[in-house]
Amino acid sequence: MAAGVTVLCAVRGAAETDVVVALGGPGSGATVTRRCGDVAELLAAAAAGAGVVAVVSADLPGLDRETVGRLHGAGVRVVALGEDAAPAARLHALGVDAVVERYDEAVLLAAVRDAASVRAGAPPVAGSPADLVLGRGADGASGDVFPADDLAGLDDLQAGDGPRRGRVVAVWGPVGAPGRTTVALELGAALGGLSSRARRRHGRARRDVVAPPPESVLLVDADTYGASIAARLGLLDDAPGLAAAARAAGQGSLDLSTLARHSPVVGGRLRVLTGITRAARWPELPASAIEVVLERARELADWTVVDCGALLEADELLMYDTHAPQRNGATLAALQAADVVVVVGAADPVGIQRLVRGLEDLREVPVPVAGERVVVANRVRASAVGAHPEAAVRDALARYAAVEDVHVVPDDAAGLDAALLAGRTLAEEVPGSPVGAAFAGLAERLRAVVAAAV
Ligand SMILES: Nc1ncnc2c1ncn2[C@@H]1O[C@H](COP(=O)(O)OP(=O)(O)O)[C@@H](O)[C@H]1O
Ligand SMILES: [Mg+2]
Incomplete structure (x- = not known):
């Protein structure tokens, strides 16, 4: 020595x-x-x-x-x-x-x-x-026993071909409520086929669209400034599942059944890890624990969709000096883990400007972000950008951010309000809406992106 x-x-x-x-x-x-x-x-x-x-x-x-x-x-x-x-x-x-x-x-x-x-x-x-x-312990996933009410969505967990390796999608967007949570929720519903039955009923005109088989989805609310998935889905009394999972991860005891226990099934094959109920609880979501939660989530679900906070900067003084927990650590951990980063901006003059800058900020985050970017312009409407709003938004993003393949989601305040009131996703509440079709298209795009990355 x-x-x-x-x-x-x-x-x-x-x-x-x-x-x-x-x-x-x-x-x-x-x-x-x-x-x-x-x-x-x-x-x-x-x-x-x-x-x-x-x-x-x-x-x-x-x-x-x-x-x-x-x-x-x-x-x-x-x-x-x-x-x-x-x-x-x-x-x-x-x-x-x-x-x-x-x-x-x-x-x-x-x-x-x-x-x-x-x-x-x-x-x-x-x-x-x-x-x-x-x-994972000596007996691995195959040895885990799940309570009966947790079996939904875990059907192919014990297939015996080794652990599942699901995808992680980080949904991020700059400040100003561009619709990160809405995109995360509806994307989760689309990937999980929550609307597929409804779409079959309503979608005769779209016979060409063959709905893919529903996949299992875990929605994770990692917004340390304004968690809202629980409220959107009417899960108001729930203890924050993400904080509980992070605590177990921090103690080295987050196995698959623990993660499943903290992420109830809210419909179809959609599970939710709810976020912190008070913003002041952000230290309960340190990056070092969130990265373990997301790694374990890949075994639990085909897709893990993470609703991120808007802020990206790390406090460099803290990082350098004491490695104290960082408020944006959960978002940075999600971005680092993500196979795909969905970048959401609001389709109005202010939102587009923030989106262009946000795409620049994403290139400068203090962690490596390797996932492919998929850009979403949300609430596309003529009243904010003039006639031919879709073309205007595409043109602006191509010109100022070199984004050629922006994904547009139309404005539908009435539909989303109805969904909010019902505590459901828009996909469930208003089947066959143009917004629903936009998210089905976004889900397709993500499937294509990860298939191409293999
Ligand atoms: N495509 C849309 N059409 C109409 N309203 C929308 C749309 N997307 C989001 N909203 C509304 O905008 C508000 C903010 O959306 P939210 O998803 O909570 O944003 P964020 O998570 O970025 O803060 C919500 O009231 C939501 O219903
Ligand atoms: Mg939100």
């Missing part, structure tokens, strides 16, 4: 002495630079650069995915001492680099040595797919 691996020790109980003695012994090549009593002390020591490896008890209060992510952010690798306090799979799900299941001096020294050696140049490991696989 290279001389002098600096170790931060946050071990509880009698094992602490063993660890300090072992690491401090002659020839161990390591030095314990800090003995930390709790997570706060550990994070402070890490931020101060006092060590390169942390040895922590599995049952250290506050040890969660966020903490491990912050340690990684400070360049510290994490070795967890299991000691029967937690199964190794759960510890791996937190993102730790190594688990020593039972204290053994030689095993501990080897783990510390390995952790120190991968440190140089290695990217932070939080959120790596490997962690998530380990986090």
Whole structure:
């Protein structure tokens, strides 16, 4: 071992002495630079650069995915001492680099040595797919048992060909209520075939359109400024499912049945993870947990549609300094995970200008956004942009944002108001409407985009 691996020790109980003695012994090549009593002390020591490896008890209060992510952010690798306090799979799900299941001096020294050696140049490991696989536990999806009322929509979950790998769609748009939530809801309904029965009844004239088989959809309300999916669907009394799922993810215990429990079926094969009921609860949705929720969501549903907040900026001071939770972290995590980013703008002069700038902002977000952009101009109407509104909107977006294939959704205040009043999607409430047809078309487009990306 290279001389002098600096170790931060946050071990509880009698094992602490063993660890300090072992690491401090002659020839161990390591030095314990800090003995930390709790997570706060550990994070402070890490931020101060006092060590390169942390040895922590599995049952250290506050040890969660966020903490491990912050340690990684400070360049510290994490070795967890299991000691029967937690199964190794759960510890791996937190993102730790190594688990020593039972204290053994030689095993501990080897783990510390390995952790120190991968440190140089290695990217932070939080959120790596490997962690998530380990986090699923030994029996994986096939061993999960679902309560009877959760079986709807989970029918092909246990098909046995390995986990499903659904798609994630982030629905984003600049401030000014361009219709992010409306698009997320109606897109979810269209992908999930919520309107298909109705469309068969009403759609004789459109015999050429063969409705694709409904797919399972999970709608996620990740807007940390104004969550509204629950209210739109009349789920007012529900505890925020996304916060509960994020909490489980942060603790390394989000398995498929837990996610299903927090995301009730609201119709057909559409599930909803509702958002935070008060904007002040945003710290309950840290990016490090949301990324796990979305990864698990891919196993639960064919499509996960995320209603994002409008703001994208990260507080750089916080990011650099303390890795404190970020209010826009949930939106950034969704954008990073997304296979497709649906960018929504309002089709009026102000909305178009914001959309053009929003597309620029999207290129500068502090996380990699690889998903293909699909641009939606919402509420297209002559009263806001003049005669031939569709052509005017297409022309403006082609000219100012080089967007050639904008997807237009007509204005239908009466239809959407009726849906809102009924607590349903427009697809269910007003079958066969032009807005419904626009979202069916958008769903088709998304299917084509992900098929082309394979
Ligand atoms: N195509 C549309 N036609 C008419 N009204 C719309 C349309 N899309 C959205 N709206 C209305 O605009 C308002 C804001 O939409 P919403 O989806 O909540 O926006 P955001 O999530 O971006 O804040 C809502 O009252 C909604 O019913
Ligand atoms: Mg909204």
